[in-house]
Amino acid sequence: MKIRKLAQKYDDYIIERRRFYHTIPELSFEEVETTKALAKEMKSLGIEVTTFHDYNGLVGLIKGGKPGKTVMLRADIDGLPVEEQTGLPFASTNGNMHACGHDAHIAMLLGAARILVDMKDELEGDVKLLFQSAEESCYGAKYYVDNGVLKQVDAIFGMHIWGTLDAPYMNLESGGRMASCDNFKITVTGRSSHGSAPHLGNDAIVAAASIVMNLQTFASRANNPLNPLVVSIGTINGGQRFNIIANKIEMEGTIRTYSRELRETIEGSLREIVEGTARALGCKAELDYSYYLSPVINEHENINKIVRDAAVKLYGEESLVSMPKLMGSEDFALLMEKVPGFYGFIGAINKEKGIVYSNHNDKFTVDESVLHRGSALYAQFAHDFLKEGK
Numbered sequence: 594m595k596i597r598k599l600a601q602k603y604d605d606y607i608i609e610r611r612r613f614y615h616t617i618p619e620l621s622f623e624e625v626e627t628t629k630a631l632a633k634e635m636k637s638l639g640i641e642v643t644t645f646h647d648y649n650g651l652v653g654l655i656k657g658g659k660p661g662k663t664v665m666l667r668a669d670i671d672g673l674p675v676e677e678q679t680g681l682p683f684a685s686t687n688g689n690m691h692a693c694g695h696d697a698h699i700a701m702l703l704g705a706a707r708i709l710v711d712m713k714d715e716l717e718g719d720v721k722l723l724f725q726s727a728e729e730s731c732y733g734a735k736y737y738v739d740n741g742v743l744k745q746v747d748a749i750f751g752m753h754i755w756g757t758l759d760a761p762y763m764n765l766e767s768g769g770r771m772a773s774c775d776n777f778k779i780t781v782t783g784r785s786s787h788g789s790a791p792h793l794g795n796d797a798i799v800a801a802a803s804i805v806m807n808l809q810t811f812a813s814r815a816n817n818p819l820n821p822l823v824v825s826i827g828t829i830n831g832g833q834r835f836n837i838i839a840n841k842i843e844m845e846g847t848i849r850t851y852s853r854e855l856r857e858t859i860e861g862s863l864r865e866i867v868e869g870t871a872r873a874l875g876c877k878a879e880l881d882y883s884y885y886l887s888p889v890i891n892e893h894e895n896i897n898k899i900v901r902d903a904a905v906k907l908y909g910e911e912s913l914v915s916m917p918k919l920m921g922s923e924d925f926a927l928l929m930e931k932v933p934g935f936y937g938f939i940g941a942i943n944k945e946k947g948i949v950y951s952n953h954n955d956k957f958t959v960d961e962s963v964l965h966r967g968s969a970l971y972a973q974f975a976h977d978f979l980k981e982g983k
Contacts, residue, residue: 596976597907599708600969606707607968608961610634611700615681618672618689618696621727624649627670627699631724634703638710640722648736650726654719655709657979661718664978665743666705666971667751667928668698669728678955693952694754694941697959697967699724701752704968709975718979721746731774731885734927748896749934750974751925752967755916756951758940760960763904763970764916765937767897771889772821772849773856774922775882779804779867783876785833785840794838795875797831801842804870804878805829808846811866816855823849823920849920851888886926893933899981900935903973908966914940935974939967 600607619627628649635642641654650670675690685691702722709720723742727733737743758764781801786794805826812824824846831842848863850856860882871878891897904912916938925936942948943960950956 595712596708596969596973599711600704600965600972603704603707603968604965607700607704607964610703611696611961611964612683614699615691615696616683616685618685618687618691620674620689621671621730621733622649624670624726628724628726631670631699635706635722638706640706640710645736645740648726650724650737652742653706653722653724655706655713655716655722657716657718657720658714659717661716661979662747663719663721663745664975665721665723665746665749665932666702666975667723667725667749667925668702669695669725669733670699671695671727671729671733673729673953675953675955679958681958690955692955692957693729694756694957694959695728697754697941697964698752701964701967702971704965705971705975708968708972712976716976716979720975720979728924731922731924732927734924738927738931743928743931746932748978749928749932750900750971751928751934752937752939752970753923754941754959754963754967755938756941756954756957758914758916758938759942760940761912761963761966762914762940763912763937763966764914765901765904765935766915767891767894769851769888769890769918770936771923771926772823772851772918772920773888773926774886775848775856775859775884777846777848777863777883778881779844779846779878780881781842781844781871781876781878783838783840786838788836788838791838794840797839797842797876800871800874800876800878801829801831801844803874804867805844807866807870808863811862815862820852820855821850821918821920822855823847849922851890851918853887856887886922886924887930889923889926889929889936891935893935896933896935896978899977900937900974903977904970907969907973937970939963939970
């Protein structure tokens with residue numbers, strides 16, 4: 594109960610910090626002032642800070658009073674290019690917005706930092722705090738991996754405040770939680786002619802349209818329907834004029850799945866469909882396929898149990914609810930590829946307070962009364978993992 598009481602003690606601080614960072618959202622790779630403020634905050638708490646000369650974000654280190662393993666807690670810090678429409682007295686006015694709740698993540702981890710500093714003599718190991726840049730870019734975590742931040746880290750824990758989950762509930766389920774994310778670009782090349790004489794050309798628009806439909810057929814017919822798979826085309830650009838058969842079309846899209854096995858085969862399957870469809874219509878198509886994020890899967894049962902037990906210890910079984918898998922992606926996956934970890938969710942919705950908008954909406958906000966619970970869960974997991982992971 595000590596951690597729960599400390600979290601409640603720091604409730605006002607956590608909410609104040611959330612509001613402060615909410616007013617200064619910075620886009621991915623641009624979180625300069627956010628990083629400076631966080632470094633100042635960490636140092637004021639007596640926490641050892643590591644910053645990076647060529648990258649934003651930072652790592653704080655809380656050294657426990659006893660030797661042991663090292664656990665990392667992660668919060669992302671970037672905002673989105675969204676014009677805020679919440680009407681909050683602390684709304685952003687710089688044209689950007691913490692529309693995904695990363696301001697809440699910052700505040701929850703700062704609250705956890707204060708709790709852990711207060712009880713550091715009890716910690717049987719060390720706690721690293723990663724305030725991560727550029728999550729919204731899909732690969733912001735890669736820098737930290739490449740620069741050795743995860744060395745000697747034995748477990749990592751992160752969570753997201755979620756705009757379709759009721760406050761104050763938490764979702765801490767095992768198994769797949771967020772999908773992989775791979776992106777692609779298709780360039781279709783045909784031959785132009787007058788729009789009144791299509792037989793003299795090779796219509797890149799028709800070929801592109803056929804490719805789009807065949808990709809959807811691949812998702813619905815070649816894939817096992819029990820395996821979630823999304824194939825989406827997000828942009829189509831090309832053509833010269835209303836009465837000219839287009840000779841070039843460019844399309845961009847994304848692939849989402851939970852299956853690591855399927856993910857390994859998708860590029861080859863798409864290439865056959867794209868190239869074959871275009872060829873059948875007298876055109877040529879090229880596929881440029883980029884691998885980004887693997888799925889987020891809570892697959893380490895010992896860590897899963899520590900997280901869930903920590904939540905129950907703090908707030909009881911009734912604090913936990915189920916939530917469907919998400920086809921969105923998270924670059925926390927890059928961290929979990931290197932270190933066993935867990936990714937959870939905490940509810941933001943409170944209809945009685947009019948807090949009903951989902952993440953990335955220009956009216957998105959959170960029920961701030963849940964934030965200290967996030968801080969408590971961060972701290973309880975770190976304490977319990979170090980104690981049980983000896």
